[in-house]
Amino acid sequence: DIADTAKMTEEIQSSDIFANATIVGMKPMDDQSVVKDLSAFRPGLVVADAVYNPEETKLLREAKEAGCTCIGGKGMLLWQGVAAFKLYTGQDMPVEDVKKLFFS
Numbered sequence: 397d398i399a400d401t402a403k404m405t406e407e408i409q410s411s412d413i414f415a416n417a418t419i420v421g422m423k424p425m426d427d428q429s430v431v432k433d434l435s436a437f438r439p440g441l442v443v444a445d446a447v448y449n450p451e452e453t454k455l456l457r458e459a460k461e462a463g464c465t466c467i468g469g470k471g472m473l474l475w476q477g478v479a480a481f482k483l484y485t486g487q488d489m490p491v492e493d494v495k496k497l498f499f500s
Contacts, residue, residue, distance in 0.1 A: 401432045408436035414459075415444040421453035429455040439463030448473045474498055 398404055398418075408414050408431065420430045437443070443459035448469035456466045474495065481489035 398430050404431070405433040405436040408441070409438070411441070413442045413444065415446070416453075416455055417446045419447070421445060421450075421455050422447045423449050426450050427454060429453070429458060431455055431458070434458055434462060437462030437464050441465070442467065445469055446472055470498065 416430050418430055419425065420428050437459050441464045443456060443464045444467040445453050445455050446469045447453050451468055451470060456468060460466050478489045478491055
């Protein structure tokens with residue numbers, strides 16, 4: 397329950413990886429983060445955010461400032477696109493070409 401800040405902080409502090417798979421942090425909520433207590437962050441913690449707009453969310457920015465390893469949502473978006481492309485066209489998407497454009 398993300399409303400229980402103390403419990404969430406305790407769980408993150410005892411974890412190696414924290415992943416946000418909510419819409420919190422995505423525009424127009426880009427001024428928000430699911431993590432309210434920044435003491436949850438520490439070097440060595442991996443923080444992943446499925447949000448891709450904005451590319452660097454408040455969650456990732458604060459985690460990065462605390463020394464965490466951060467992973468944004470653009471990679472997930474890319475691979476969802478790969479699956480959708482195959483589903484709708486029956487063809488493989490030229491992933492390497494798209495990666496060059498998408499991540500440049």
